[in-house]
Amino acid sequence: xxxxxxxxxxxxxxxxxxxxxxxxxxxxxxxxxxxxxxxxxxxxxxxxxxxxxxxxxxxxxxxxxxxxxxxxxxxxxxxxxxxxxxxxxxxxxxxxxxxxxxxxxxxxxxxxxxxxxxxxxxxxxxxxxxxxxxxxxxxxxxxxxxxxxxxxxxxxxxxxxxxxxxxxxxxxxxxxxxxxxxxxxxxxxxxxxxxxxxxxxxxxxxxxxxxxxxxxxxxxxxxxxxxxxxxxxxxxxxxxxxxxxxxxxxxxxxxxxxxxxxxxxxxxxxxxxxxxxxxxxxxxxxxxxxxxxxxxxxxxxxxxxxxxxxxxxxxxxxxxxxxxx
Amino acid sequence: xxxxxxxxxxxxxxxxxxxxxxxxxxxxxxxxxxxxxxxxxxxxxxxxxxxxxxxxxxxxxxxxxxxxxxxxxxxxxxxxxxxxxxxxxxxxxxxxxxxxxxxxxxxxxxxxxxxxxxxxxxxxxxxxxxxxxxxxxxxxxxxxxxxxxxxxxxxxxxxxxxxxxxxxxxxxxxxxx
Numbered sequence: 001x002x003x004x005x006x007x008x009x010x011x012x013x014x015x016x017x018x019x020x021x022x023x024x025x026x027x028x029x030x031x032x033x034x035x036x037x038x039x040x041x042x043x044x045x046x047x048x049x050x051x052x053x054x055x056x057x058x059x060x061x062x063x064x065x066x067x068x069x070x071x072x073x074x075x076x077x078x079x080x081x082x083x084x085x086x087x088x089x090x091x092x093x094x095x096x097x098x099x100x101x102x103x104x105x106x107x108x109x110x111x112x113x114x115x116x117x118x119x120x121x122x123x124x125x126x127x128x129x130x131x132x133x134x135x136x137x138x139x140x141x142x143x144x145x146x147x148x149x150x151x152x153x154x155x156x157x158x159x160x161x162x163x164x165x166x167x168x169x170x171x172x173x174x175x176x177x178x179x180x181x182x183x184x185x186x187x188x189x190x191x192x193x194x195x196x197x198x199x200x201x202x203x204x205x206x207x208x209x210x211x212x213x214x215x216x217x218x219x220x221x222x223x224x225x226x227x228x229x230x231x232x233x234x235x236x237x238x239x240x241x242x243x244x245x246x247x248x249x250x251x252x253x254x255x256x257x258x259x260x261x262x263x264x265x266x267x268x269x270x271x272x273x274x275x276x277x278x279x280x281x282x283x284x285x286x287x288x289x290x291x292x293x294x295x296x297x298x299x300x301x302x303x304x305x306x307x308x309x310x311x312x313x314x315x316x317x318x319x320x321x322x323x324x325x
Numbered sequence: 326x327x328x329x330x331x332x333x334x335x336x337x338x339x340x341x342x343x344x345x346x347x348x349x350x351x352x353x354x355x356x357x358x359x360x361x362x363x364x365x366x367x368x369x370x371x372x373x374x375x376x377x378x379x380x381x382x383x384x385x386x387x388x389x390x391x392x393x394x395x396x397x398x399x400x401x402x403x404x405x406x407x408x409x410x411x412x413x414x415x416x417x418x419x420x421x422x423x424x425x426x427x428x429x430x431x432x433x434x435x436x437x438x439x440x441x442x443x444x445x446x447x448x449x450x451x452x453x454x455x456x457x458x459x460x461x462x463x464x465x466x467x468x469x470x471x472x473x474x475x476x477x478x479x480x481x482x483x484x485x486x487x488x489x490x491x492x493x494x495x496x497x498x499x500x501x502x
Contacts, residue, residue: 023345032349040357047361051369058376060383073373094370098362176354180344185354189362253344 022257024179025170028120035172036179039115043105043176076100083311088201088318092311095193099186100307103177107256107299110175111292116260117267121169177256177302183249190310191245194317201318210317211237244313248306255302259295263288469493 024034054065212234270280
């Protein structure tokens with residue numbers, strides 16, 4: 001089976017559907033430093049500033065910000081405790097809450113106007129600084145690029161690659177959750193913590209017994225007769241564990257990237273249909289609006305799903321078999 | 326023809342490239358995630374959980390104190406009631422004693438006053454009798470002298486002591502007041 005065909009289809013269609021490609025764009029002159037990395041750092045700074053502001057002077061009678069943070073933290077802790085149990089909750093809560101908050105903030109960062117639409121390239125709009133000059137380097141790129149990183153050369157290989165795919169636009173801001181590097185990183189960090197928690201709670205042998213051993217308190221002949229089936233089920237369980245980082249990361253990435261694509265597609269629909277400037281502008285505001293509300297829900301939902309699944313995975317592997325005790 | 330392993334490796338590399346998965350951005354994102362984890366743990370979860378725990382302890386302590394105060398209040402009310410009852414008893418006893426004492430003293434004082442009054446009355450009667458006798462004596466003497474003077478003037482006779490004494494006695498005998 002040749003996988004190159006569907007991948008080339010992704011390449012070919014991504015430029016048409018989305019404002020950015022399916023892969024994060026490198027900011028010219030900064031090597032592998034991508035636009036999603038840039039937004040991730042902005043989100044990090046925002047989280048840092050808000051938490052410092054809210055918890056700098058903790059008081060017994062809380063102010064508005066402290067009250068909000070306490071509400072969120074207490075709510076999340078109760079949810080985590082309900083899923084993973086009282087014993088594991090103190091250890092699992094910091095990571096699960098971090099996952100939820102960071103993913104939610106990153107998802108909503110993608111809804112800030114300008115994210116995914118401000119950048120360098122051939123596209124034009126009411127706020128275009130300079131019109132591309134197709135005789136050589138684009139003037140728009142030069143203007144914005146010079147402003148962003150003076151004296152840095154444009155990566156010609158990147159340009160060639162983008163021109164090859166038909167679209168020539170590099171957004172300067174991209175939500176981190178629309179980058180597989182971020183979602184995969186998050187899933188990998190979770191899996192490492194999951195492994196540590198599991199070994200700490202049930203031990204390596206306990207995990208093996210929990211995975212491959214007979215379940216349901218079987219005894220006698222039936223226990224030995226069904227052992228091969230339980231071993232087979234354990235193998236399937238191992239495969240599902242190995243697949244978890246991939247499924248977690250692709251689910252989040254796919255949903256948020258699709259949302260971004262949807263918003264950009266709706267925003268550019270007027271221009272795609274070749275309508276006038278005024279009609280295109282009105283449609284670029286009106287058409288994405290309903291989808292913005294949907295994306296607010298999707299952002300919350302995906303953050304919840306990611307954190308919830310992580311909590312469930314922890315619960316499944318750290319739950320002690322009652323018959324064993 | 327490529328080996329299967331090499332083909333799979335190419336597929337994975339191709340997928341990774343298509344999605345823009347690279348070691349640099351991947352590790353950078355992991356580091357950012359860990360930094361956010363550390364920040365939230367240090368500045369949000371730690372202080373907030375600590376504050377929630379402190380508040381929970383304080384509420385628990387407050388409830389315990391409230392129970393203690395309620396218990397102490399009930400004890401104090403019982404004690405106050407006991408003291409009031411005791412004070413009432415003491416007051417009644419004191420009042421009864423005072424009444425009894427006042428009765429005895431009053432009787433004694435009344436008797437004393439009666440005795441004093443009787444004595445004063447007797448003294449006054451005696452003084453009045455002495456005064457009466459003295460006045461009567463003076464009156465008799467004056468009356469006798471007047472009779473002697475009158476007799477000597479009427480008779481033209483100078484009365485000697487004997488006559489005077491006799492007249493006095495007769496006059497005094499006739500003026501029996």
